[in-house]
Amino acid sequence: MIRKYRNTIFYLLLAASFFAFIPLKAQDTDSLLLNDDVSLELIEEYLAFDSLLLAEMTSDTSSFNDILESLIRSAEMPANLMLRLGYTSNIVNAGRDFGFQQHGFSTGLSYYHKNGFFADIYSYWNSNYDPSFNSVTASLGYMHFVKNWTFSANYDHIFYNKTFEEGLEIQYPFNNILNASVFYDVWKLSIGLDYSYLFGNQQAHRIRPTLMGSFNVLKRPSHRITISPFANLLLGDASIVFSEQRYTYRQLIQQIGWGRFLILYRNNPELINEIIFEEYGQNSFGLMNYAFTLPVNYYAGSWAISLSYTLNFPVALPGENINTESNSFLGASICYTISF
Template sequence: MQKLTLLLSLLLITGLLQAQTRQQAVTDSLARKAREILAEAEAALGSDSTIALIDSLLAAPATDLSKKSQLALRTSYNSNITSAGRPFEVGKYGLSGGATYYHRSGLFADLSGYYSQQYDPDYFLTMTSVGYMYTRHKRWSLIGEYTRYFYNLSGSSTYVAYNNNFTVTAFAEIKKLNFRLDYSFYFGDKQAHRLMPGIFLNIQKRNWHKITRISILPSFYVLAGTEQVTTQVPLAKTILGMIFRQRHGLPLFETQTHTVYGIMNYSLSLPILVTVRNWTFNTSYTYNIPKALPGETLTTTDGGFLSLSITRFISMR
């Protein structure tokens, strides 16, 4: 009888372990889904769009920026979905549109919407941003921005860990060489930090035929960051200990959350900006080299994607 009881207990423990494995797989799947959703937001806040906006604004003398406000209307396309350089849905494109109002004082506000084939419904995200842009110094500029994400998603597998973001971006210029440093803090149900230093060249050709300006910006970025990892840890160290806890109705596992930090991605980018009067056309190819955080298993490899955008600038009083 004791042997039968022991056998049944072992079978029960085995079943619980298998159930725990399945639950951990579901948890991992939800975590990946959350990163996929954040992927779109990170792409929306990508390096090239910020550079394009600053480059276009700085094309005018500083005195003009202090006297005139700007309204920027834009639309863009990404050939696949990436986050921290990690392609989630290769061949699934994304579209976005938005408007940015830049006041001559340096304050700005932005409203953007995003469409992607991989979500249901396809229109899945609206973003609102407010911030301040200091661009009056010849050699450096600074941006502070708060962004709120409003998701249009359905289903239990669409858990979103982050719905707020605060980003500070600094630019420094030494002739044609430019340095950039981004710090981003994502928060909501969880918290994450991103630090992205970068360097790029600003090669320009002005007044060529009917083209006001062509800017070529070969860039290199390193992305480091944190992620909160949740795991289920057994409370008993031995089979007998697990049987004891099971017989007395005690929990077999506890949930532990810890934060890991490290390099997440290396990125090479080649944006080409063509400005014709008040229109800016941005074509960019980005090649990503993803890196795993400590304890993380990556299922993706190095790869690149193409992005296109059109921006119309309207001068306002």
């Protein structure tokens, strides 16, 4: 039955999920240019973080697939075109709020056909990014239906707007995403599982079990209001950096002598820390976040206006040191559909 109402979930989830992982700029890249070695290392970490944020946001396809199923199944015309504009009051990554006050906008254009094929292109604007217009993502996919089951797969490619910084070529590690999902409908509920493989110069995995519903609050011939609550878990992997002390200061002085130690201390104290402390990376996998979202949707003809509230409960991966306090944000979207 949920297929009849699934398009009630569509429009607001665009704002809620398309903005859930818009990339943020942790700090001005100019401040990272301390020296050649340090700046390159820090810029690489900064780019990896930015790239992962955008790739994760793009790969959160459970709501978009739900949209497409509803539109493809219910479309009276062979083809449809949808234009959308969305807003989010705060930008988070995997449910984690890093304390940067910022908001974002997205614009998109989607084409879908009753045979199951779809294409989508959308762009992002971030209040704390330079340039604010950050990227364009293009997506191609296919959806297939078998009774109460829905299967879908799609490929996304991210085109970044910024490729150079202070003469250095910027290489974002994630610019390709493969997504696959399966959903089962029962009554007005839908249970699903979504998997994303993020790749480029690096790779990452994301798994999202999801439970969603759709309920009419007001239904009239010319308009209607629905609520579409949903909850999901986010599981994935991340590279965690650990620091282990190899020597004490006394042991280092005994090895290199007091004179050399004093010269290093006065001229290059960072090198002393690099000698004493060893950093190594470890890939950790586990639960990263669980979230609850309540969208309220208004439909009138080809127009749809949606408002949503999302509550996140981030979870630290093994060895990860993050703020696990809950956080929330508001989302809004407006969409217009053209059939032909």
